[in-house]
Amino acid sequence: MTSVAPVGPGPGINDDAGGPLLRISDLHVSFHSGGRETVAALRGVSLDVAARETVAIVGESGSGKSTAALSVLGLLPRQRSSTTGRIVFAGRPLSADSPQMRKVRGAEVAMVFQDPMTALNPTLRVGHQIAMALRAHTDLPRPAIRRKVLELLTTVGLTDVANLAAAYPHSLSGGMSQRVVIALALSCSPRLLIADEPTTALDVTIQAQILQLLQQLQADLGLSILLITHDLGVVAEMANRVFVMYSGKIVESGSVGQVLTAPEHPYTQALLEAMPRLDRPRGTRAPRRDARSRRPSPTGCSYQGRCPISTEQCAIEPALLPVGEAHWLACWNRGVASDRPSSMESTDG
Amino acid sequence: MAESTTRGRPDHNDGPGGHLGTEPLVRVDHLRVEYPVNIRRGWRTTRRTLQAVADVSLDIAGHRTLGLVGESGSGKSTLGRAIIQLQPIASGSVTFDGIDLSGLSYHQMRAVRRGMQIVFQDPYSSLNRRMTVSQLIERPLRIQRVGSAASRAKRVTELLDLVGLGTSMAGRYPIELSGGQRQRVGIARALSTSPKFIVCDEPISALDVSIQAQITDLLVSIQQELGLTYLFIAHDLAAVRSISHEVAVMYLGTIVELADADELFRRRLHPYTKALISAAPIPDPAVQRSRERIVLTGEQPSRLDVPVGCVFASRCPFRRELCLHEPPPLLTARDGHRVACHFWSEIENGTHLPETEPQLQEGLR
Numbered sequence: 001m002t003s004v005a006p007v008g009p010g011p012g013i014n015d016d017a018g019g020p021l022l023r024i025s026d027l028h029v030s031f032h033s034g035g036r037e038t039v040a041a042l043r044g045v046s047l048d049v050a051a052r053e054t055v056a057i058v059g060e061s062g063s064g065k066s067t068a069a070l071s072v073l074g075l076l077p078r079q080r081s082s083t084t085g086r087i088v089f090a091g092r093p094l095s096a097d098s099p100q101m102r103k104v105r106g107a108e109v110a111m112v113f114q115d116p117m118t119a120l121n122p123t124l125r126v127g128h129q130i131a132m133a134l135r136a137h138t139d140l141p142r143p144a145i146r147r148k149v150l151e152l153l154t155t156v157g158l159t160d161v162a163n164l165a166a167a168y169p170h171s172l173s174g175g176m177s178q179r180v181v182i183a184l185a186l187s188c189s190p191r192l193l194i195a196d197e198p199t200t201a202l203d204v205t206i207q208a209q210i211l212q213l214l215q216q217l218q219a220d221l222g223l224s225i226l227l228i229t230h231d232l233g234v235v236a237e238m239a240n241r242v243f244v245m246y247s248g249k250i251v252e253s254g255s256v257g258q259v260l261t262a263p264e265h266p267y268t269q270a271l272l273e274a275m276p277r278l279d280r281p282r283g284t285r286a287p288r289r290d291a292r293s294r295r296p297s298p299t300g301c302s303y304q305g306r307c308p309i310s311t312e313q314c315a316i317e318p319a320l321l322p323v324g325e326a327h328w329l330a331c332w333n334r335g336v337a338s339d340r341p342s343s344m345e346s347t348d349g
Numbered sequence: 350m351a352e353s354t355t356r357g358r359p360d361h362n363d364g365p366g367g368h369l370g371t372e373p374l375v376r377v378d379h380l381r382v383e384y385p386v387n388i389r390r391g392w393r394t395t396r397r398t399l400q401a402v403a404d405v406s407l408d409i410a411g412h413r414t415l416g417l418v419g420e421s422g423s424g425k426s427t428l429g430r431a432i433i434q435l436q437p438i439a440s441g442s443v444t445f446d447g448i449d450l451s452g453l454s455y456h457q458m459r460a461v462r463r464g465m466q467i468v469f470q471d472p473y474s475s476l477n478r479r480m481t482v483s484q485l486i487e488r489p490l491r492i493q494r495v496g497s498a499a500s501r502a503k504r505v506t507e508l509l510d511l512v513g514l515g516t517s518m519a520g521r522y523p524i525e526l527s528g529g530q531r532q533r534v535g536i537a538r539a540l541s542t543s544p545k546f547i548v549c550d551e552p553i554s555a556l557d558v559s560i561q562a563q564i565t566d567l568l569v570s571i572q573q574e575l576g577l578t579y580l581f582i583a584h585d586l587a588a589v590r591s592i593s594h595e596v597a598v599m600y601l602g603t604i605v606e607l608a609d610a611d612e613l614f615r616r617r618l619h620p621y622t623k624a625l626i627s628a629a630p631i632p633d634p635a636v637q638r639s640r641e642r643i644v645l646t647g648e649q650p651s652r653l654d655v656p657v658g659c660v661f662a663s664r665c666p667f668r669r670e671l672c673l674h675e676p677p678p679l680l681t682a683r684d685g686h687r688v689a690c691h692f693w694s695e696i697e698n699g700t701h702l703p704e705t706e707p708q709l710q711e712g713l714r
Contacts, residue, residue, distance in 0.1 A: 060557040060558065061557055173648050174421075175648055176648075203420035203421055203584065204420070204584065204586075204625060204628040204629050205420065205624055205625060205628045205644075205645045206420075206648065207628065207630075208628035208642065208644045208645070209644055209645070209646075211630075212644055230557065230558065231630065232632035233629065233630025233631055233632045233637065234630055236630060236632045236633055236634040236636075236637040236638070237630045237634075237637050237638070256634045257635070260633055260634060261633060261634070261635065270559060271558060271559065272632060273562075274558045274559045274561065274562040275558055275562075275587065275632055276562075276565075276587040276588055276590065276591035277587055277631060277632070278586060278587045278590065278626060278629055278631060279631050279633070279636050282590060282591060282610065282611060
């Protein structure tokens with residue numbers, strides 16, 4: 001009971017040969033507005049992405065998953081947030097104000113945002129926007145830039161690219177805009193693509209197209225992808241490993257197979273149970289367990305207010321510890337966590 | 350029928366009473382909804398009509414839920430709004446509880462409106478932020494001039510309890526509530542006039558998954574308690590299946606398939622339905638990565654240029670010459686299963702293959 005959760009770099013990290021492409025260690029981010037209140041958005045997040053790997057961060061709104069992505073690129077508002085921790089990309093430390101960041105951001109690490117309609121500048125032609133990125137990061141001559149723009153648009157599966165490059169974003173559909181945003185992200189041959197909910201704003205059939213495109217680009221270009229999403233279906237489709245976030249902390253991580261088919265954390269289990277599934281008969285969703293409190297607890301395990309199996313021990317914050325091969329869990333009641341929910345599941349089919 | 354004690358009937362009542370039994374609560378007959386649009390080319394502006402809903406006919410039986418799925422721009426929300434007369438209709442008719450809504454005067458319509466309500470998608474923009482929760486819920490009753498102030502206050506308390514919000518919420522403003530709580534307020538407001546029929550227009554799309562499950566469960570329990578009829582509009586197929594008795598699939602303003610919910614997901618017949626279901630990812634890597642997937646090429650065409658033939662022809666992997674000229678009617682394929690496709694039976698028994706093979710991605714298994 002007296003043991004305090006050890007905090008340090010290490011949990012959840014997968015040490016493969018050659019070291020990871022991106023490593024985030026013990027990242028803390030807090031936002032403050034007007035000086036009165038401080039909100040801890042990330043509370044000691046550590047994760048890594050290996051070369052050619054797709055890693056997903058899942059969680060509900062407010063869990064801090066987008067903050068984690070933005071902090072890698074130093075895109076958090078500097079006056080209103082404070083960041084501590086280490087971000088190492090390809091062996092080099094990255095920080096928001098380092099001169100390195102300008103070289104890396106948009107070139108070696110690129111980002112695809114959620115809403116393609118607002119990610120593009122509405123007053124500039126599509127081709128011009130891609131050319132701007134190329135001019136900023138390369139010293140290609142003008143004709144070569146033009147050729148490269150058309151080539152990029154072709155790479156992302158667009159047709160009639162000459163006309164498209166001259167078009168303004170408003171004339172494109174959501175799916176086409178997202179392809180343009182991906183072309184923009186690919187313009188400087190990044191090694192890591194951070195995709196923050198890349199298909200959330202799109203229809204399912206278009207989502208399928210964009211996910212297929214990302215997989216194909218990863219295979220062709222050897223990209224690593226850090227995928228931020230709330231959709232466990234997208235995770236199942238895309239990712240090798242997954243980090244589950246709740247209230248600014250990673251509560252479970254592991255391979256997609258482990259986490260989605262044998263989840264150990266009550267929160268991961270609740271997320272999966274809440275989803276109606278097309279591959280199972282109707283009415284087999286487990287009955288929802290009413291949360292005693294919907295807000296994350298300020299002390300101890302932040303999930304204890306919603307957790308069906310919490311005990312007094314949960315007043316102390318559990319550390320993220322290994323529970324299997326590359327499977328990490330932050331929960332005191334591990335054995336219980338895997339037994340109890342199955343007995344609570346009903347099959348009122 | 351629903352226990353609707355305060356529900357008023359319209360002043361005049363033409364047509365049969367349409368009470369119990371075989372008569373559906375809502376009957377939509379050849380409904381067509383159009384929007385005028387201005388298209389500017391340089392200095393010239395041309396006025397065109399965009400057909401949002403093209404010739405839709407369907408029935409919704411009492412105490413049942415009809416799920417309506419389709420992608421953005423398919424006309425599903427417009428259809429829902431047109432049914433409860435929030436959207437003027439170009440032609441066709443809607444019959445609610447035996448009353449043809451098209452011929453009603455303003456005052457008659459107002460009385461009928463008590464019986465049909467709507468829950469909107471976005472709980473952030475659909476609640477007036479200057480009103481408290483109790484004012485919001487009471488509002489429809491005041492507009493309909495139902496009861497005294499005291500009886501309305503009592504009703505608000507009842508409704509708060511029904512949707513799982515405590516009475517302590519009554520004095521709060523929307524900004525103080527979470528998304529799920531706001532949607533509960535939206536549901537309570539829709540229930541205030543004791544309607545028989547509620548259009549749920551993407552009521553869970555803006556919410557987190559765990560909250561989605563809560564709101565879905567709430568809608569189902571209220572339906573059972575009050576005997577309500579729902580039109581449940583959503584783009585999330587799994588959510589639609591979990592709540593609906595019947596499901597209609599819409600594409601480009603047209604219903605392409607309509608069947609019992611289990612039947613539709615077990616034996617989908619229309620190529621669009623097949624693609625839609627196969628595109629919805631399943632949160633299990635082993636299942637998701639090995640199942641057959643159909644990735645459609647292209648996108649839904651503009652509704653200003655609705656194709657002459659089948660609405661889905663431009664993206665259909667099974668397209669033939671006939672599909673480009675002749676729109677397929679929505680016909681009964683088997684009991685309780687209607688489909689609008691020229692070749693559904695040939696596709697089902699495998700004698701009609703896609704023209705462009707690579708679009709079909711066979712799974713590894």
